[in-house]
Amino acid sequence: MEMADAHPPTLPEYHPQRFLLNDEVHSRPPEAITAPTQASYLVLFSGSTAREQIWQPVSDLANRFSAPPPSMESNHYSADLGSFRVKWERHTEFSRYTFFSSIEGDGPFAEPVVERLPGDWISSLPGQTMLAAHAAFVPDSKAYTDHEELSKRFFAGNVLIGSKISGGSATALTDFRIHGDGFSRLLMVDHKMTPWQAGRMMQRLLEIDTYRIMALLAFPVARELTPFLTQSERELAQISTTMATASDADEPILLDRLTKLAASIESRYSDNRYRFNAASAYYELVQRRIDELREERIEGLQTLKEFTERRLAPAMNTCLTVASRQTLLSEGVARATQLLSTRVDITHERQNQAMLESLDRRAKLQLRLQQTVEGLSVAAITYYVVGLVGYAAKGLQSAGIDLNTDVVVGLSIPFVALFIALGVKRVRRMIDEFRD
Numbered sequence: 001m002e003m004a005d006a007h008p009p010t011l012p013e014y015h016p017q018r019f020l021l022n023d024e025v026h027s028r029p030p031e032a033i034t035a036p037t038q039a040s041y042l043v044l045f046s047g048s049t050a051r052e053q054i055w056q057p058v059s060d061l062a063n064r065f066s067a068p069p070p071s072m073e074s075n076h077y078s079a080d081l082g083s084f085r086v087k088w089e090r091h092t093e094f095s096r097y098t099f100f101s102s103i104e105g106d107g108p109f110a111e112p113v114v115e116r117l118p119g120d121w122i123s124s125l126p127g128q129t130m131l132a133a134h135a136a137f138v139p140d141s142k143a144y145t146d147h148e149e150l151s152k153r154f155f156a157g158n159v160l161i162g163s164k165i166s167g168g169s170a171t172a173l174t175d176f177r178i179h180g181d182g183f184s185r186l187l188m189v190d191h192k193m194t195p196w197q198a199g200r201m202m203q204r205l206l207e208i209d210t211y212r213i214m215a216l217l218a219f220p221v222a223r224e225l226t227p228f229l230t231q232s233e234r235e236l237a238q239i240s241t242t243m244a245t246a247s248d249a250d251e252p253i254l255l256d257r258l259t260k261l262a263a264s265i266e267s268r269y270s271d272n273r274y275r276f277n278a279a280s281a282y283y284e285l286v287q288r289r290i291d292e293l294r295e296e297r298i299e300g301l302q303t304l305k306e307f308t309e310r311r312l313a314p315a316m317n318t319c320l321t322v323a324s325r326q327t328l329l330s331e332g333v334a335r336a337t338q339l340l341s342t343r344v345d346i347t348h349e350r351q352n353q354a355m356l357e358s359l360d361r362r363a364k365l366q367l368r369l370q371q372t373v374e375g376l377s378v379a380a381i382t383y384y385v386v387g388l389v390g391y392a393a394k395g396l397q398s399a400g401i402d403l404n405t406d407v408v409v410g411l412s413i414p415f416v417a418l419f420i421a422l423g424v425k426r427v428r429r430m431i432d433e434f435r436d
Contacts, residue, residue: 030199031078031087035139035190036103039202040114040183043096043210044127053126054095058088061121084113093278094130096210108136109154109185131213132178135186135202144189147173147301155185163303164296165201169193171298172205176307184209204289208304211282211289212312218279219315221272222322228268229325235261236332243340255340262333269326276323283316378424382417389416 033039046054051072058077059069070077070088078087084101105111112134114122138144151160155175162173171189178184186205190198239257246254290305297303302310386409393408 030196030203031085031098031100032195033100033137033199033202034195035137035198036108037137037198038101038103038108038113039135039137039206040099040112041096041131041133041135041206042098042114042125042129043094043131043213044125045094045130046090046127047093049126051090054090057121057125058086058097061086061117064118064121083116094210094214095127097125098206103136103138107154108138108187109134112183114183129182131184131210132182133184133186133206133209135188135206137188137190137198137202140189140191144171144187147298150187151175154187159302161302161304161307163293163298163301164191165205165293166193166197167294168296169197170201172201172293172304173301174205174209176209201293204292208286208289208308211285212308215279215282215286215312216315218272218275218319221275222319225268225272225322225326229322229329232261232265232329233325236329236336240336243336251340255337258333258337258340262330262337265326265330265333269330272326276319279316279319283312286312378417378421381420382413385416385420386413 055070055072055074061081062069062077062079065079065081067079067081074090076087076089078085084099087098087100089096099113099117101113101116114134144150147160147162150173151157155173155177156179158175158177160173160175162171164170165172169190169192171191173187173189174185176184186202186209188198188202188205193201235257239254239261242250243254286308290308293304295303295305389412390405390409393403393405397403397405
């Protein structure tokens with residue numbers, strides 16, 4: 001039996017973001033490099049800079065060297081511009097530019113590739129310089145085995161930090177210092193790396209420095225915030241202590257102090273919450289990139305992980321502590337405000353209850369007064385009506401009718417009083433119905 005020709009199945013309609021999401025894992029790929037290669041690396045803090053302002057210089061550079069420019073929606077771009085290659089990446093808070101070329105001149109840092117760029121173009125880049133670094137990837141040789149000599153030649157005699165990376169495939173050395181030209185330096189010595197592996201390792205090493213600096217942006221904020229938190233904690237403690245013995249008259253004053261304190265804390269919290277969250281994320285990226293290096297110790301040198309744990313970790317712990325204090329303080333003020341508000345509500349309810357009781361007493365007194373007035377009114381009207389009955393009886397007696405006026409007056413009193421009382425009661429009922 002012959003098999004029918006195989007045809008690919010007809011898939012349902014594609015999700016509009018299917019290709020975008022699939023290609024995200026391939027975004028910002030590393031450059032493949034071979035020794036000897038040098039790179040100049042710039043990280044510019046962009047903050048709220050508009051997307052077009054960040055894109056425009058990259059497009060201008062491509063146009064100057066007759067290369068196709070990136071689209072405005074692009075987040076990364078790379079191109080060969082002849083004497084060097086450019087790689088650009090846009091991130092949430094910063095943009096980074098990496099320029100690659102072969103090493104020329106005496107030494108890996110003698111003629112950095114950044115000098116091949118138009119000077120006016122570099123000065124026109126938007127943002128503030130957060131990191132500038134020269135990186136060199138050189139072949140293995142005896143010239144790069146003496147670390148003390150390397151420190152004197154390329155790192156101004158500074159203490160070197162470094163290790164063997166990627167299972168011993170290369171050696172990475174740096175001093176994490178800014179040199180006289182405004183650039184830091186990174187030296188990577190090749191042992192047995194493939195071009196893509198070398199590109200990944202250089203990218204990770206540069207990213208470690210980038211994310212280290214970005215994470216430390218929160219450290220000055222934490223130091224500046226510490227005195228404010230200390231003062232606010234004391235203010236909250238004083239308010240809480242006063243609440244325990246405060247009278248009803250003190251409650252509005254305490255509530256006003258708590259409201260002002262809560263507003264001040266919330267304002268600071270809103271201003272620096274993103275900075276602390278970003279620092280935590282950047283620090284995690286630093287740790288992840290260091291783990292990806294797979295460091296092996298070189299005798300006499302501090303590894304990148306050790307340096308980071310010694311220098312960066314305490315700063316990040318300070319930021320974490322300050323952020324936690326800020327959150328706990330905000331929650332404490334919220335609890336105190338809720339407690340005081342509940343106490344004020346109870347005071348108001350007690351005052352309202354006393355007012356209602358007073359109104360109830362007044363209503364009862366008014367009812368009694370009304371009943372008294374009604375009784376007096378019945379008696380007064382009865383008196384006048386009985387008087388009229390007496391005059392009528394005397395008139396009938398004068399007309400010849402045999403009547404005892406005293407008896408007639410006496411007998412009329414209860415009937416007149418009853419009739420008038422019923423009339424007053426009916427009038428009062430009609431008034432009450434009209435009010436309702």
